[in-house]
Amino acid sequence: MIEGTIPESLKQIAYLKVLDVAFNQLTGSVPIWLANDSVMKNFDLSYNRLTGEVSSMGKFKNLSGSTLIGNAGLCGGSALMRLQPCAVQKKRKLRKWTYYLLAITISCFLLLLVYVGVRLRKFFKRKSDAESEEAILMAFRGRNFTLSELKIATDGFSDANLLASSKLLWICL
Secondary structure (H helix, E strand, O other), X not given: OOEEOOOHHHHHOOXXXXXXXXXXXXXXXXXXXXXXXXXXXXXXXXOOEEEEEEOOOHHHHHOOHHHOOOOOEEEEOOHHHOOEOOHHHHHHHHHHHHHHHHHHHHHHHHHHHHHHHHHHHHHHHHHHHHHHHHHHHHHHOOOOOOHHXXXXXXXXXOHHHEEEXXXXXXXXX
């Protein structure tokens, strides 16, 4: 029931030929020095809680999967190890940037849509205002109003309906 990481101090042991720490509670990654040790002939790290990427260099190049079996958190290594590829973690980073890019693109599109909507509304409002004014003018074109009609329409020439004045001319609504 050994717990913790595989200590670096093990590589200091002269003539260590076999390292069997299977069926323990070891955590952390598989040390790279195990792949480069020229004296060690065999090691077994199976059924622990090791995590991270396993090298496919040195002794790990021809290492069978049985020496690392039971460590669900390991990935990579050579094809003989039958570990899951580590590329999944890199894809997550790519997906994160993809989501940011998608959010920015959608935001820009929505802003453009709002801008176009406002411009179209102003365009049609001006057009309809101009048509309304022209319709009113056309309705009264060529018509003469009597003084009594003007008094009724302007509430007796009230100052509230006065647009402009001069000594000669009164313009009222």
